[in-house]
Amino acid sequence: VKGAGTSFINGLYSFDTKRVMKNGYVRPNVELQYHRRICVDGGSSATVASGGTGGGKGPVAASDAPPEGVGKTLTLFRCTMRSQHKWWFLSEADVDQPGTDKDVDYYQHKSKRDEEGLPSASGWLTCRAGADPPPTLEAVGKLVPKGEERETLEHLLARWAIENEVVELVLGDSIHREIV
Numbered sequence: 001v002k003g004a005g006t007s008f009i010n011g012l013y014s015f016d017t018k019r020v021m022k023n024g025y026v027r028p029n030v031e032l033q034y035h036r037r038i039c040v041d042g043g044s045s046a047t048v049a050s051g052g053t054g055g056g057k058g059p060v061a062a063s064d065a066p067p068e069g070v071g072k073t074l075t076l077f078r079c080t081m082r083s084q085h086k087w088w089f090l091s092e093a094d095v096d097q098p099g100t101d102k103d104v105d106y107y108q109h110k111s112k113r114d115e116e117g118l119p120s121a122s123g124w125l126t127c128r129a130g131a132d133p134p135p136t137l138e139a140v141g142k143l144v145p146k147g148e149e150r151e152t153l154e155h156l157l158a159r160w161a162i163e164n165e166v167v168e169l170v171l172g173d174s175i176h177r178e179i180v
Contacts, residue, residue: 001036001076001090002138005131007108009090010108011036012140013076015090024148031099032118034076038069076119076137078111086116088136090124 004010021027075093078086088109094102105127109120123136132151149155161167 001135003133003135004090004107004135005126006129008038008072009074009106011038013074031080032078033041033093035118036074036076038074046078051063066144074106078116078119086111089127090130104129107134 001013002010013036016033016035019027019030019033026032072092074090075098076088076090077093077098078088079099080086088111089099089103089105090107092104092106094100096102107124107130108127109124118139119137121137121139124136126132126134129156
């Protein structure tokens with residue numbers, strides 16, 4: 001997530017592993033979710049800038065105030081509305097009742113039928129708690145079960161083409177050329 005006017009929304013969101021079965025595939029009939037926890041130290045979360053000597057007291061925070069959003073758990077999730085339309089939200093989802101008016105929604109996107117499986121890269125709208133501009137999203141990597149990275153359709157197809165010498169058959173010496 002990048003470019004959001006509410007700066008702490010920006011960052012890397014991880015797929016919710018509670019929605020994955022033992023075989024590594026997503027459970028059927030569940031709403032998809034991605035999470036991002038904002039903490040002062042560690043990982044891809046926000047960190048407090050430090051530097052200088054602080055008057056002999058060692059490294060100090062650049063500001064007395066903690067970075068914006070510290071302690072929040074943000075959720076990028078799909079919600080099926082009463083109308084059966086699928087909406088995506090960037091929110092602080094309520095722990096007990098996610099997908100309700102108890103959530104703090106920053107940005108939302110109403111999906112078209114062909115966009116329901118994954119969150120859309122653009123076309124997000126700013127909610128009351130958010131600030132313009134709305135973000136854009138960019139997928140990072142593929143969601144493939146651990147150990148199955150080389151068993152995606154593209155890998156299987158490439159392996160088949162190599163094993164069956166498809167390139168040689170199409171572009172090799174037996175090619176029928178048309179001369180005009």
